[in-house]
Amino acid sequence: MDCSYYGARRCRSCRWIEQPYDEQLAAKQRRVAAVLPELPWRPAVASAEEGFRNKAKMVVAGTLDEPTLGILDPRGIGVDLRECGLHDTRLQAALPVLAELVGRAGLTPYSVPDRRGELKHLLVTVSPEGDLMVRWVLRSTEPVPRLRKHLPWLVERLPVRVASVNLQPAHKAVLEGPEEIVLTPRDTLPMRVNDHVLQLRPRSFFQTNTEVAARLYREAAALVESASPGSVWDLYCGVGGFALHVAAPGRSVLGVETSEQAVTSARLSAREAGIEAEFLAGDATAFALSSTAAPELAIVNPPRRGIGPELATWLERSTVEHVVYSSCNAETLARDLALMPSLRPVSARLLDMFPHTDHHEVLVLLTRRATS
Numbered sequence: 001m002d003c004s005y006y007g008a009r010r011c012r013s014c015r016w017i018e019q020p021y022d023e024q025l026a027a028k029q030r031r032v033a034a035v036l037p038e039l040p041w042r043p044a045v046a047s048a049e050e051g052f053r054n055k056a057k058m059v060v061a062g063t064l065d066e067p068t069l070g071i072l073d074p075r076g077i078g079v080d081l082r083e084c085g086l087h088d089t090r091l092q093a094a095l096p097v098l099a100e101l102v103g104r105a106g107l108t109p110y111s112v113p114d115r116r117g118e119l120k121h122l123l124v125t126v127s128p129e130g131d132l133m134v135r136w137v138l139r140s141t142e143p144v145p146r147l148r149k150h151l152p153w154l155v156e157r158l159p160v161r162v163a164s165v166n167l168q169p170a171h172k173a174v175l176e177g178p179e180e181i182v183l184t185p186r187d188t189l190p191m192r193v194n195d196h197v198l199q200l201r202p203r204s205f206f207q208t209n210t211e212v213a214a215r216l217y218r219e220a221a222a223l224v225e226s227a228s229p230g231s232v233w234d235l236y237c238g239v240g241g242f243a244l245h246v247a248a249p250g251r252s253v254l255g256v257e258t259s260e261q262a263v264t265s266a267r268l269s270a271r272e273a274g275i276e277a278e279f280l281a282g283d284a285t286a287f288a289l290s291s292t293a294a295p296e297l298a299i300v301n302p303p304r305r306g307i308g309p310e311l312a313t314w315l316e317r318s319t320v321e322h323v324v325y326s327s328c329n330a331e332t333l334a335r336d337l338a339l340m341p342s343l344r345p346v347s348a349r350l351l352d353m354f355p356h357t358d359h360h361e362v363l364v365l366l367t368r369r370a371t372s
Contacts (some may be wrong), residue, residue: 028352132161206241232251
């Protein structure tokens with residue numbers, strides 16, 4: 001079994017941990033550069049080798065008396081990874097307490113082979129200050145009263161700031177469902193990143209490696225400052241990490257994101273920090289194509305599928321002078337760049353957001369070529 005995403009140094013089954021980290025990073029840089037050989041690569045940014053994950057995404061299996069928190073083997077049987085060395089040590093300390101709560105609150109683990117049970121996943125995020133957001137993914141609302149009853153027991157033992165239930169009734173490989181029930185008075189987890197505090201709601205996306213995410217935002221902010229634009233769009237803005245880092249007096253900043261929860265988080269973060277930035281809920285491509293004007297600089301941070309032909313073509317034909325592209329997929333990045341020949345890559349850097357895996361994060365600055 002390959003647990004390359006959750007494995008630890010002690011996990012002999014993980015094919016990545018067995019390779020020294022500096023060799024892993026060099027090999028990852030070679031693979032990405034082979035896909036994008038024309039980019040002006042700067043030295044790669046390394047991560048901590050252990051304890052870097054701020055989020056534990058645990059499949060819950062086993063029994064009430066002996067639950068497992070981790071992954072499933074090929075038979076659908078739980079493999080416990082509570083001691084995974086990739087997790088922040090505060091997550092490691094929290095997981096045994098959360099496992100004990102399974103039995104106390106009668107949260108019957110869901111059995112994939114039998115299609116029975118209630119508790120499917122446990123999602124735990126830790127902030128740099130050590131506060132926790134805990135989310136239980138349940139098949140129905142039946143266990144919710146018991147969770148509410150035992151929540152005081154939990155908060156006496158762990159620094160839980162936000163606790164919620166996500167409902168996922170379907171028997172399919174989808175981590176969570178669309179409905180969230182918040183159980184605590186507070187519904188946001190403050191994540192301090194560099195000099196900014198990002199307010200995360202339960203269904204808001206945030207990078208799983210806080211330190212490398214902080215470096216990514218600093219790098220992007222430096223690239224934006226080098227271009228000195230008067231206006232910036234942050235497309236696929238998430239909770240506003242890039243937008244908040246590049247905001248400056250005299251510069252208009254607009255973020256666009258499909259997730260309304262993420263936009264709510266971004267607006268709250270900007271308001272509490274006194275930063276002038278606007279955030280809209282909507283599709284990034286549709287927003288750009290319907291706009292009558294373009295910014296001087298656009299930041300794009302799409303999912304693995306990339307920005308796609310429509311947005312790439314719009315950027316190519318627009319008056320946008322600079323693009324900062326943050327990509328987690330070198331193949332789709334190469335495809336998108338090929339559709340924007342007028343935008344010349346002037347800087348590229350690999351940031352190892354996901355050590356011990358084949359995943360990567362690449363940050364590229366593009367500048368429009370001078371016309372003759």
